[in-house]
Amino acid sequence: MEQYIGIDIGTSSAKLTLIDGAGEIRRESSREYEISQPKPGWKEIDPEIWMNAVEEAMAELLSGEDPEHIGAIGVTGQMHTAVFLGLDGAPIRPALMWNDTRTMDLVKETKEKIHKVPEVSYISNIISTGSPAINLLWLKKNEPEHFQKMKTFLIGPDYIVFRLTGQCQTDYCEASTSSLFDLKTGTWSSEIRKILGFPEDIYPKVKGSGETAGYVAEVWRRKFGFKKQVKVIVGTGDNPAAAISTGCFSNMYPVLSLGTSGVLMFPKEKIEFGAKGKNIMFSVDGENTVILVQGVVQSSGSSFGWWVRQILKTDDFSAETDGVDLSKLGENNLIFYPHLAGDKTIYGDPALRGALIGIGTETARQEITAAVMEGICFGVRQLTEVMHVGRTALQNLKVTGGGSKNEVWMQILADVLNTRVEQLESGTGAGYGIALMAAAAAGQDVTLEQMVGRTVRIKKCFNPRKYNAGLYEIKYQKYKKIYGALSEVLREQKG
Numbered sequence: 001m002e003q004y005i006g007i008d009i010g011t012s013s014a015k016l017t018l019i020d021g022a023g024e025i026r027r028e029s030s031r032e033y034e035i036s037q038p039k040p041g042w043k044e045i046d047p048e049i050w051m052n053a054v055e056e057a058m059a060e061l062l063s064g065e066d067p068e069h070i071g072a073i074g075v076t077g078q079m080h081t082a083v084f085l086g087l088d089g090a091p092i093r094p095a096l097m098w099n100d101t102r103t104m105d106l107v108k109e110t111k112e113k114i115h116k117v118p119e120v121s122y123i124s125n126i127i128s129t130g131s132p133a134i135n136l137l138w139l140k141k142n143e144p145e146h147f148q149k150m151k152t153f154l155i156g157p158d159y160i161v162f163r164l165t166g167q168c169q170t171d172y173c174e175a176s177t178s179s180l181f182d183l184k185t186g187t188w189s190s191e192i193r194k195i196l197g198f199p200e201d202i203y204p205k206v207k208g209s210g211e212t213a214g215y216v217a218e219v220w221r222r223k224f225g226f227k228k229q230v231k232v233i234v235g236t237g238d239n240p241a242a243a244i245s246t247g248c249f250s251n252m253y254p255v256l257s258l259g260t261s262g263v264l265m266f267p268k269e270k271i272e273f274g275a276k277g278k279n280i281m282f283s284v285d286g287e288n289t290v291i292l293v294q295g296v297v298q299s300s301g302s303s304f305g306w307w308v309r310q311i312l313k314t315d316d317f318s319a320e321t322d323g324v325d326l327s328k329l330g331e332n333n334l335i336f337y338p339h340l341a342g343d344k345t346i347y348g349d350p351a352l353r354g355a356l357i358g359i360g361t362e363t364a365r366q367e368i369t370a371a372v373m374e375g376i377c378f379g380v381r382q383l384t385e386v387m388h389v390g391r392t393a394l395q396n397l398k399v400t401g402g403g404s405k406n407e408v409w410m411q412i413l414a415d416v417l418n419t420r421v422e423q424l425e426s427g428t429g430a431g432y433g434i435a436l437m438a439a440a441a442a443g444q445d446v447t448l449e450q451m452v453g454r455t456v457r458i459k460k461c462f463n464p465r466k467y468n469a470g471l472y473e474i475k476y477q478k479y480k481k482i483y484g485a486l487s488e489v490l491r492e493q494k495g
Contacts, residue, residue: 002071004442005061006435007054008238009077009157011035011099011260014053016061017431021439023455025432029060036094041101044094047083047159054160058224067225072233073164073216074438076430077157079177079237082135084150085168092146095156096135099261099298099341103134104350106141110134113195120191122273123179129342129350133179137196152202157235165214165232169205172289173237176281181206183271183279186289208286209236210441210448233441238430239263239294240282245433246398246424247456249282249290250449253396254389256413258403262300262376264383266293266393276345276386284437284448295387297379299340299354301403306340307372312365320369321408329374329412330471332367334358336375337482346382347483355486373409374472377416378479384417391419398458400424407460414462416476418469425457 003026006017013032019025031053035045062070080098083091096102107129115124127133132155140147154162155174162168175181175188180203182189188203207213216230235241239257240249243265248255254266264277268291271279277295299306308317335357342350356368384394397419403409404423414421436455440448 001069002442003065003069004071004435004439005058005073006241006431006433006438007073007075007077007157007160008241008429008431008434009050009054009075009160010238011078011097014050014057015429015431016054016057017435018061018065019432019435019439023436023439023451027061027065028431029057031057035097039102041104043097043100045097047091047095050156050160051163055223062224068227070226070230072231072438072442074233074434074441075157075160075164075235076238076241076434077160079155079174079239080130080132081156082132083154083156083159084139084146085152085154085162086149087151089162091159092149093139093143095159096130096138098130100135101129101342101350103129103138106134106137107350110137110196114192117191117195120182120189122183123189123192125348126278127179128344128348131179133192133196136198140197150202152204154204155237157237158204161213161232161235164216164220166217167214169207169213169234171209171234171236172206172281172283172286173209173240173292175206177237177278177294181281183281186281207234208283209234209240210284210437211286212441231438231442233438235434236282236437237280239265240280240292241430241433241437242400243267243292243433244437244448244452245429245456246400247452248398249292250452253398254393255398255400256380258300258399258401258409260300260302262297262380262383262403264295264380264387264389266387266389267291268293272388275388278345293387295345295383297338297376297383298342298344299338300376300379301401303336303338303340303354303376304372304403307369317406320366321373321406323366324370324408326408326411329370329415330468330475332370332374334363334367334371335475335479335482336368336371337479337486338372338375338379346379346386349487351490352483352487353490355482357482370408370412373406373412374416374475375479377409377413378476380413381416381476382480394419396420396422398422398424400429407462410460410462414464415468416472418464418473420464421462422458423460423462425459
């Protein structure tokens with residue numbers, strides 16, 4: 001039986017998943033890496049670090065397996081992260097990460113310029129720090145020598161596809177979230193290109209995520225022991241890939257991914273420009289497209305990680321919630337504001353920061369732990385409101401990602417949203433979703449929808465509790481007042 005590999009290039013690690021033709025996970029492997037932060041707010045990485053991690057994880061993944069059985073490979077990963085390639089195909093500088101905020105001062109003036117052009121004025125609402133458009137503009141203004149040497153740019157996972165096949169392209173997801181793409185026409189925007197002053201020839205070709213990008217190059221084929229003509233599909237961003245694995249597209253329901261950031265995804269038949277959220281175009285075949293609306297609480301898992309790793313100095317995440325009394329959730333008066341790295345969706349305010357309100361000498365460690373999780377859940381609730389995700393659609397909300405494994409967090413989420421929350425099996429995720437797509441693209445007898453239908457599994461359900469949901473309702477109304485007060489304080493500090 002043929003097997004298929006999914007590669008997920010995350011913010012802090014490369015994760016590989018091996019599945020069989022039935023969609024069952026055979027093995028997984030990963031390799032961690034660190035990003036570089038040369039200045040406050042700067043976050044970048046040498047793209048070859050990703051490739052080295054993939055190479056090491058691939059060797060582990062295939063240990064004890066017959067690599068001759070590999071039929072296709074799919075690549076997914078962090079969206080927005082921009083890679084700049086020179087004429088020789090090598091990166092001319094480190095990639096600018098999706099959560100890099102060095103471009104903060106460029107965002108406002110760029111938004112104003114774009115807003116004046118009626119055809120693309122809607123893009124002014126979604127351009128933000130970390131967007132490929134604004135990162136390219138920063139490169140042009142601050143490192144003109146590098147900008148002149150650039151032959152093309154790619155998004156994070158596209159670079160791995162390029163290294164495996166020698167072919168440069170991107171998919172509709174990565175293009176449509178770059179702030180360089182016209183969602184009305186489904187093409188790179190000539191208006192944005194002119195506003196920002198970019199040459200036309202640096203743009204990669206856009207293809208369907210399930211289309212063939214190329215075949216594994218000879219050097220990698222020999223290294224890993226693959227047979228000839230192992231297909232590598234174009235791939236897509238991690239959020240659509242995760243959405244595939246959860247049945248989000250097939251069943252048109254919202255999914256929350258609790259990873260480094262908290263991403264709420266909701267498929268729609270057409271774009272609603274009046275609602276907040278980034279509209280992602282997604283196409284398997286390059287012809288038929290659907291819209292996945294994405295909103296984000298930028299510091300979710302990273303907020304919890306900040307509290308546990310940096311403040312408490314431990315890696316034992318589960319121990320921090322073992323003693324939390326579920327019956328008393330919501331009674332704590334502490335409010336944690338989770339926007340440690342700014343906000344992209346709700347307020348579009350990259351200068352926003354976090355806060356812990358109500359702390360006293362009697363405050364215990366586990367009370368702050370609960371407050372951090374509550375604050376992230378409040379951020380998710382606010383996302384659902386500004387994205388116009390109705391109560392009916394929120395019923396039986398599916399949750400995936402590392403944060404979903406914490407049952408205390410899941411119960412808080414159910415109470416805060418006052419809806420049933422369904423914790424998906426840990427096998428679901430971006431790497432698994434792109435492996436399923438690779439399997440379908442390799443000519444399986446079953447469709448992608450059929451494979452997803454038999455592999456999506458609910459691990460545990462969490463129902464809202466009337467008493468705790470009532471407490472959180474009161475607390476949430478207080479939470480929504482924080483932005484006005486905090487943003488004023490931050491403005492005064494900056495002034």
